[in-house]
Amino acid sequence: MNIEIEKLTPALAEDYARFFDMTPHDVNVDEHKCYCVTWRGDDSYANGEAHWFPTREERRARAIGFVRDGSIQGYLAYSGDEIVGWCNANADCQTCVDYLRSYWPIAQYPTGVRVKSIFCFMIAPEMQRQGVATALVERVCKDAADEGFDYVEAYINKEFNESEHDFRGPPEMFKKCGFDIYAQRDGRAVARKALKKTEIQETGL
Numbered sequence: 001m002n003i004e005i006e007k008l009t010p011a012l013a014e015d016y017a018r019f020f021d022m023t024p025h026d027v028n029v030d031e032h033k034c035y036c037v038t039w040r041g042d043d044s045y046a047n048g049e050a051h052w053f054p055t056r057e058e059r060r061a062r063a064i065g066f067v068r069d070g071s072i073q074g075y076l077a078y079s080g081d082e083i084v085g086w087c088n089a090n091a092d093c094q095t096c097v098d099y100l101r102s103y104w105p106i107a108q109y110p111t112g113v114r115v116k117s118i119f120c121f122m123i124a125p126e127m128q129r130q131g132v133a134t135a136l137v138e139r140v141c142k143d144a145a146d147e148g149f150d151y152v153e154a155y156i157n158k159e160f161n162e163s164e165h166d167f168r169g170p171p172e173m174f175k176k177c178g179f180d181i182y183a184q185r186d187g188r189a190v191a192r193k194a195l196k197k198t199e200i201q202e203t204g205l
């Protein structure tokens with residue numbers, strides 16, 4: 001299998017939306033297509049407002065806007081010219097992480113600590129179990145290390161549940177990619193990979 005990983009750029013916004021148009025996901029009900037609009041860096045989380053846009057059309061349009069303004073960040077996996085996978089990995093989404101802190105035991109990061117957060121995956125059904133998500137995670141980690149990040153984190157379910165369309169990724173995959181379970185609570189876990197040698201003292205767990 002020949003898979004190329006590309007960083008999402010504003011120019012790819014329409015291709016990104018088309019991948020969600022074409023790919024069965026979530027509960028495979030057309031109206032539920034998410035376009036991965038919940039993990040973004042605008043101020044709707046900070047205001048405590050709902051982060052779900054009610055219609056599919058609105059989510060699609062918002063997604064294109066968010067890719068263009070850089071608030072949806074991540075990587076696309078290509079097989080030839082075709083997109084076959086997506087990993088949402090965001091570096092500037094503090095409000096998203098704050099929202100997730102209600103559910104996951106995510107540390108308060110000391111000033112200056114840089115964390116890249118993996119929020120979601122969508123791999124085309126016919127391409128699953130062929131290492132696509134693994135290749136995406138490996139690229140996220142490589143770029144994060146090159147860019148000077150301290151950690152890559154993912155917020156996962158302790159038990160992977162395929163039938164629930166577990167878009168957070170299997171714990172086993174993160175383990176194979178060098179992540180440890182950093183903290184866990186109520187069936188949810190923070191998987192973390194340290195990119196630097198220094199240990200950082202954290203609070204808030």
Ligand SMILES: CC(C)(COP(=O)(O)OP(=O)(O)OC[C@H]1O[C@@H](n2cnc3c(N)ncnc32)[C@H](O)[C@@H]1OP(=O)(O)O)[C@@H](O)C(=O)NCCC(=O)NCCS
Binds near residue numbers: 128129
């Ligand atoms: C979960 C998901 C991200 C895995 O992606 P993938 O490319 O198939 O994963 P990989 O091939 O890299 O698998 C790596 C490892 O993870 C684990 N794994 C992957 N899929 C698994 C599954 N269905 N059940 C159990 N473990 C699994 C395995 O340990 C696997 O290694 P192995 O194949 O050597 O045993 C993918 O199945 C997916 O996108 N599912 C749909 C998620 C969704 O609904 N997204 C939309 C959100 S609205």
